[in-house]
Amino acid sequence: MISRRDWNVPELRIDIDSDTYLRTLAERDALPLFALTDQNRLYLRKWLPWVDATQSVEDTVAFIQSTWTQHANNEGFSCGVWYKHQLAGTIGYHSVNWSDRRVEIGYWLAAPFQGQGIMTRACRAMVEYAFDTLQLRKIEIRCAVGNHRSCAIPQRLGFKPERLIRQAEWLYDHFVDLTVYGMLVHEWRQLV
Numbered sequence: 001m002i003s004r005r006d007w008n009v010p011e012l013r014i015d016i017d018s019d020t021y022l023r024t025l026a027e028r029d030a031l032p033l034f035a036l037t038d039q040n041r042l043y044l045r046k047w048l049p050w051v052d053a054t055q056s057v058e059d060t061v062a063f064i065q066s067t068w069t070q071h072a073n074n075e076g077f078s079c080g081v082w083y084k085h086q087l088a089g090t091i092g093y094h095s096v097n098w099s100d101r102r103v104e105i106g107y108w109l110a111a112p113f114q115g116q117g118i119m120t121r122a123c124r125a126m127v128e129y130a131f132d133t134l135q136l137r138k139i140e141i142r143c144a145v146g147n148h149r150s151c152a153i154p155q156r157l158g159f160k161p162e163r164l165i166r167q168a169e170w171l172y173d174h175f176v177d178l179t180v181y182g183m184l185v186h187e188w189r190q191l192v
């Protein structure tokens with residue numbers, strides 16, 4: 001397999017607490033990440049549109065390589081989320097809009113890792129990195145209406161619901177409406 005070195009992107013690690021860290025994905029993560037997706041297929045496909053297209057470890061390799069391309073193009077990056085030495089899910093920036101200094105964050109956790117605040121902490125770390133290191137000024141999180149666990153994350157972090165986009169995403173056999181939550185840098189500074 002082609003390695004990350006061929007993309008010339010550095011490994012990035014963000015420590016959250018003694019149990020939890022984020023790290024950009026590497027070739028050695030392909031098998032565990034595919035296994036995690038495969039084991040959580042039914043649960044993940046309820047809200048994520050790419051699950052059925054992930055049928056083999058090669059599909060996960062292609063995803064990991066796409067994260068390196070994104071990183072190499074200075075468009076943001078994606079990370080695995082590790083909790084107690086186990087890969088628990090992923091979190092990432094969608095393509096950074098540098099002219100507006102804005103980015104969107106997306107995430108998922110495998111079912112057994114829910115309910116412990118892991119993703120809220122991961123999201124807080126990615127928000128801080130975006131404001132402090134990338135010097136962005138706005139972060140958005142889009143959650144399907146009805147995906148209460150996902151909506152609770154931006155709500156818990158103090159994001160404001162800004163707008164509803166009707167029929168914004170096709171999920172296998174139906175459209176879902178999305179709520180866009182937003183956080184501005186000065187609002188974040190007042191919260192922390």
Ligand SMILES: CC(C)(COP(=O)(O)OP(=O)(O)OC[C@H]1O[C@@H](n2cnc3c(N)ncnc32)[C@H](O)[C@@H]1OP(=O)(O)O)[C@@H](O)C(=O)NCCC(=O)NCCS
Nearest residue numbers: 044047107108109114115116117118119120142143149150
């Ligand atoms: C969305 C998703 C990541 C949310 O997972 P989650 O476990 O609810 O989120 P967190 O890891 O932040 O945990 C929050 C839960 O831990 C609890 N918790 C425990 N300790 C906590 C802490 N220190 N800080 C915050 N929450 C804590 C919270 O009370 C909450 O539990 P509750 O919902 O029973 O009240 C997960 O459901 C998922 O991946 N779903 C499938 C894919 C998906 O929907 N992705 C998002 C698409 S937009």
